[in-house]
Amino acid sequence: MTGAADTLPLGYSFCPNDTFIFYALTFGRVPSPLPVQEVLEDVETLNAWAREGRLPMTKISYRAYFEVMDRYVALRAGGALGRGVGPLIVTKEALPSLRGRLVASPGALTTAEMLLRLVEPGLQVVRMRYDEVMPAVQAGRVDAGLIIHESRFTFHEYGLQKFIDLGAWWEGETGLPLPLGAILVRRDLAASTQWALNEAVGASLEYAWAHPQEPRGYIRAHALEMSDDVMQAHIDLYVNPFSRDVGEEGERAVQELRRRAEVAGLISPSPLPLFVQAP
Template identity: 45%
Template sequence: MQIAFSPCPNDTFIFHAWVHGLIEGAPKLDVMYADIDITNNLAANRQGPEVMKISYAALPWMLEDYALLPCGGALGRGCGPLVLTRNSRNHEPDSAQLSGRRVAVPSERSTAYLLFRLWAAKNVPGGVGEIVVLPFHEIMPAVRDGHVDAGLVIHEARFTYPSYGLSLQTDLGAWWESDTSLPIPLGAIIARRSLDVDQLAKWARASVEYAWAHPTQSQDYILQHAQEMVPSVVQQHIDLYVNSFSVNLGDDGYAAVRTLLDRAAAEGLVPQVDLDKWLK
């Protein structure tokens, strides 16, 4: 079975057991390690593998072909995207600084970018300027080196951005949680509707539970794909992004997804879809 997910520690931690044949009855996986912008576009163009990790923001374009699995993804609290700028003299965050500015983002269909657009519509006078799509690991160097004025970052950048001499302009996750009281829906696991989606969910859930029960077994595999992250940052990454929502979205998880996509559709940022029809 073909699957695509990122090389980030949360994904490799979650899928280690399945990838290595440790889940009874689960089919062998042919893994494609890909940046989220790649998987978002593959899914949207109906060219993707049978199972994929995508951004929740990309979900409306593919619900006719792919079903959302209730586990295996990234959703939580205190883990939202950050808007970063170069250090200024006063160190005061001011959203007006982004007016007409050049901003790097990890994907135009990422949840991070969708949250940024919802936030900027209310907080950046006149709107931002040019949007530049970069792989997420290239964004902080681009901000540091002055190629862009600000960067929208995800994943381990939450822990490492001070080492690049950058300042936190806005924590979009904190803004979202304050505004909605809901967790932040970041990455979704989807599977082609022609497959046995319920069975796939059981295997994905079993892989998460195996990872928690045997936390050291996946270390070599995770570090192999962790893009030179130090082990302490890798562990922070896993602890933050692999949580109870990774085994079951539950009522709060589904409410977060619905709220995000409903708000985005109301602003004309994503297609309007009948979520009651497609989501359990």
């Protein structure tokens, strides 16, 4: 997928953290080496597109990034990484174990399913779009659901209960924040352009922090079936200092996630650097 010759297609999700971060960049409120053209899709679609190399710049799950490192490199800005941000496994009834149970997953390329595989390697999963997971658990079509995004704030409304917080598991195991998603650019872009895009994303976030009311209409337009309180809670949780720059601790977290996935046989090793570097 390509835009006009003088624009750069940028893929990101409908979620409030992404629309908050990218509002200023999308609408030209901050300088950018190229004007961007928004391409809004759910993250698992963006994950699949990255495998095809469809977009020159895109949001992606870290799980999917580890498979496309030959083509893309992560920006230091704009990603989703933090503490208390992890996916949850929810059930309708209390269960002693998930062994032999059917679990709904938001996608094979999500970081959430990678964590599930690290915790419970042999589980049977069925995949569906992330917003279909809780209704499937509620209706009894699956025994448990792996939920992401704003679902962590609303699962009680479906009469569901938390079985395990995979983010808490990760933090307990590693002492590190949990990497969820990153913003990628193509490796074949000039290093100066990669860094300029990193700085543009950082500036876009800083603009949103400085003018929090300005992007609300844009965020609201895409946050369907989400209350204002949930929308703000989503932003407050997933947009944090790691979103401005992944930092040394964030880098260690991503490296550890990659290492554990390699040991588990979920991904292949890569010698390439994880993040863009200043030219």
